[in-house]
Amino acid sequence: MSTKLTTADPQTETASSGLRRSLRRFDITAMAVAAVISFDTVGQIATGGGEAATWTAAIALFFLVPYALLFAETGAAFPQEGGPYVWVKLAFGRPAAALTTLFYWVTNPIWLGGSLVFLAAETWDGFVFHLGSGTVGDYAFKLLFVWIAILTAIVSLSRGKWITTVGAVVKVLSLTLFTVTAILYGAEHGFQGLSEARFTPTTAGFLGLVPILLFAYVGFEAPNAAGEEMHDPQRDVPAALGRSATIAAACYLLPVVALLAVVPADKVTGIGGFMEGVRLVFGVYGGAAGPLLTCTAVMFVFALLTQGSAWMIVSDRMQAMAAADGGFFARGLGAFHPRLGTPVRTNLLSGAVATVFMLTAMRLVHGDTGAVFGVVLTVAVTTLLLSYLAIVPALLFLRLRRPEVPRPYRVPFGNRGFVVCAVLVYAWILVGSWAALFPGVLESLFGIDYDFQDAWGVSRPTFETFTLGTIVVLLLVGAAGLAVARRERQET
Template identity: 85%
Template sequence: MSSDMTSSAPPTSPPTAGLQRSLKRFDITAMAIAAVISFDTVGQIATGGGEAATWTAVIALFFLIPYALLFAETGAAFPQEGGPYVWVKLALGRPAAVLTTLFYWVTNPIWLGGSLVFLAAETWDGFVFHLGSGTFADYTFKLLFVWAAILTAVVSLRRGKWITTAGALVKVLCLVLFTATAVLYGVEHGFQGLTDARFTPTTAGFLGLVPILLFAYVGFEAPNAAGEEMHNPQRDVPAALGRSAAVAACCYLLPVLALLAVAPAGKVTGIGGFMEGARLVFSVYGGAAGPLLTLTAVMFVFALLTQGSAWMIVSDRMQAMAAADGGFFSRSLGVFHPRLGTPVRTNLLSGAVATVFMLAAMRLADGDAAAVFAVVLTVAVTTLLLSYLVVVPALVLLRLRRPDAVRPFRVPFGNPGFLICAGLVYAWILIGSWSALFPGVLESVVGLDYDFHEVWGVSRAAFEAFTLGTVVVLLLVGAAGLAVARRERAR
């Protein structure tokens, strides 16, 4: 770390022995792609019909670009280990940083033990090997999936980065293959899905798609959690974030368009949309379609696995730094392994949370995989988006209060440009958070019909108990963690 960087933003966390600088620009880009591009959301987005493509493009323009600018500047200016935890602590103090990090972190074991593992099991069951629902094979597959993702986060980053890099490459390859094959299928059979597709944006589509699209686009700052394991974060973070954001925008918009173009209207489902679309379009390969579809399914599951491990790598580091800094329960929880350079105890905690959540989700909605998938994903959307309600103001305060910080990259037009970008991002996050926590409320305000049970497959009472209950439990856990840590510091 340069002397300028040290003088402008002194480290706020204790030294982490054993860290090695192993991330270069390509590694940072690949890690962001592996973490952010979400196979589980491609089908979920496409359920919005033709206007899903419209809103995907609109939010890329008016949310993703200002979001990328904000985090590119802050990530290069404050590259300490822990990323957003450090930024919020510098701006708002330790308690706010601890609670924000808890919400940011817990999203990922919830997501891993919920939507990711359910989508992986559904894909494996339908295209590779029959597992059944609620069977011994089903439970075994899901447990192996969860703990394989955790173990890839436990290994040293010098080795683990290649697993996430492979996942990023496989993910992009799958999406490119699907999009190209859909074009071939459309040329041969016609783009029947476009006949009934309506690309005109509507208020109902907006309210239904905003939370999932924001969830799909956030997270490019995640590699900053390993800021002190980067070779040159001041130079590499802005470039890597820009490249990964551009790739992500294309990898969402093009497959969604391709899926809508070839799939019959109303046949796209959130849990099976991508692979069911692949089953349809791969028929252009004749006799090779079956083996190719199976191979694609295996690649699909591997990409999901590495997506989970990429988030475990970065979010576990954030949570570990909060503990090591004396803010969350015991400092021992944040210890980095002296040889591996990874927060093994936090990794194992993530695995335990993901396992518990997976087992609980298996029992939700009487085993209805589609309803479980939608509700679990909404919980993950909610906790992650809520964390940005604190992170974004922290970025603004750092910009205004620390003008002397060395900023290799700056948002155009100085403070006004930064504030405009932050305002746009915050407005989107507010809408997305409210829509995720209280679906149907804004619809009723603007006079739209909303059949809650038809949309979610569960009652509003069950939905709100699951989502709001999760938020309340997290706040209680965070308060307890702060109290225990305070007593430990006093001793």
Template identity: 85%
Template sequence: MSTSDQHAAADTTVLQRSLKRFDITAMGVAAVISFDTVGQIATGGGEAATWTAVIAVFFLVPYALLFAETGAAFPQEGGPYVWVKLALGRPAAALTTLLYWVTNPIWLGGSLVFIAAETWDGFVFHLGSGTVADYTFKLLFVWVAILTAVVSLRRGKWITTAGAAVKVLALALFTGTAVAYGLRHGFQGLDGAHFAPTTAGFLGLVPVLLFAYVGFEAPNAAGEEMDDPQRDVPAALGRSAAIAAACYLLPVVAILAVVPAGKVTGIGGFMEGARLVFGVYGPAAGPLLKATAVMFVFALLTQGSAWMIVSDRMQAMAAADGGFFSRALGAFHPRLGTPVRTNLLSGAVATVFMLAAMWLADGDAAAVFSVVLTVAVTTLLLSYLVIIPSLVLLRLRRPDVVRPYRVPLGTPGFLVCAGLVYAWIAVGSWSALFPGVIEHLFGISYDFQDVWGVSRGAFEAFTLGTVAVLLLVGAAGMAVAGGFSATGAARTAPGETD
């Protein structure tokens, strides 16, 4: 075992096995299902439902199969970091983990917190914009999410479990109420809805749908805190993926059925749809709508905390292994068993982005910030461009590893699944980084300035610049930590011996 592996292994000795199959399933549901994404998907109109179903079958299913096999075969703490390290070496693993991790504090401070504040302001209690109440709410939201990742996983898992339950309950309540409303008043939203798939709809929806569906492997970052990962990971991943597919498809169809065409807009798609259909409850509609808004905000909070729990563990393992600045960042608290220093780093990054968004709220600065935020969030997709080939290499190079679950049809089935998933990720990543290019090839009209508020040249400068900055940060982190000394594929993983 190398020196860096000894450091990483030492950091995991304080971990306690507290995640059972139900907990892993709940964590996957809490992390992946997002109310705001439901509304955003519905903006695609009738074909949004079609593409949601198509991508569930041809992306989510093979994706789940790949990670079910790999997660059970390689259950070490750090999950994807360990997989990429074993396949491609520490430098590739460290840079990939940075792209995977940085998405989450930026998303927490640059998107989730603003959606939560807008919902609270519009449906629960007036906050105003830029007021003391507004700043207080947003700071509390960010740091409560971080603190739930700081507490021991034995306790913190119940927060994410509650978030998963609230999500499923709220989406089921909304869907059932929408059906009742439609039976009474008619499904007006279906008038003129076009469910036939189009190329333009496909290119517009692919990035958001892929972003909605990825992440079910995230609980593997806490692999050494699972009670029986080799048996529980495949079953939990399958269940959480099935729940997520239903929780996206059914509410999207419900929104499209009851909200008039052209009036579905992001967050308004869900909350305004709820305001409309809850009218069937008469005088109880107001309290129910307010309760739904509270559940909405709580679900967003637990989604942020779930991602902090898992992605911070990945980044901590990279730091402990000599892949990100100081090994001290990878230390797990001896009593809590959590990477507190990495948690606090995530909180600081989220707070900076939240404050930057507050200060750059108007004019061209807002458009620029929106572009940078969009690219930073899509770094999660970019990380899979390395993770998926790593899974294939592990399948081919390590056939001797015990695999409690195997993709149907063996290695050919694994390769087909990997090819499908990689193709989807490649298209989604390209569409996110270079929007409008594929549309132009197919002769589809795309007004870049109208969509993004900046010119294409400015957009590409900011997008590629953001990715370049992240890669430079990763390279600097490895150089400072001395991680470039191990350039070959590592033969051991944290907690594993030859």
């Protein structure tokens, strides 16, 4: 039984009228796993040392669990195409929804053209085939990576879902293989990293890790952007979200502990830490280590590619529905291809944004690849977390103001339980957003020494140019998009 709500004007209904239901519970789970489990953040989390494992577990318990409960209920109750765009629109109106969707959507081409492509190129260069830095081969690899991810989002969802499903399987298998091999390596050579790791949580460690950990754990609601392409969202969304969240928590915590167990904390790097750990532990396989390492590197890059594809599939649908609803520039931007059933124009826009961001990052940020990686990842963290500053209150508004909507799944303890979960999640998002935008500020309030250049590899002006500059540009683009859309609505 589906819940039909009037969430948009007839133009929106036209945009989504040709959609085909092709997502079942397994597909939703696989898409969430493919999108949320981030190879690029495993190494980044591990740079926090032993306490990274402690905070990974703590945030899973006190953030991921209430977060999953909130979105499981809302995703099942409001399963319309566009997901979070629809939720924010119902709560706060079209302009707020359009701006929120812009921040949510742009995270993904920035991430694709930033940390994902940089990590993929670094892995390919170091373990498969030499590319060099800034060479023709380097540029060609990164451009191909971006546009293959975009093309896999353009194909029909009935086919594209299998690409992301294979990516999810490859990702889980790769992390499982590494974890098991690390145990074998430790049994043979000793767990030397554990002797140096400090698992006691600290304020400094918390402030340094909370943005990246929140970024790692958010996004399980993303498949709801294709809500009208699910066979039974009211039953499948809560179950799929619970399963994918459990898998993600294990796939972050176990590899991070394994990585720290075999690699000294001071040698773990955000961009190369995971694969360097793989290189080390695969020594237990003797002569087969080389081919296995190359194969794992290829799987690693493929998983990154399908991760980008999964996010393009869901976030482009959100942005397309915002455009079709008259909330962002021209309605034509939100048109779904009549045969493919995908928002091809928005897909192409994502590819263009990812390409521009990738080229800008390569040319304007000075320093080694690791410094570029950290900055562009922080930009993606910032824009995504900022979008939840509107999404989470929208969930609470819908719970309290739309009680008549059937809710196949409910957060335990009624409204009180929902409010507690929403407040807890919102507090985490506020802290994470501030720490991502202004690193070092909270540390100074607690009397913690913070060397910005040493932490990021770039100066604060360069860092803030990328982060705050991105926010300002997005706000200007959003204002222009709202103005153009308003004029188009008035003319029609």
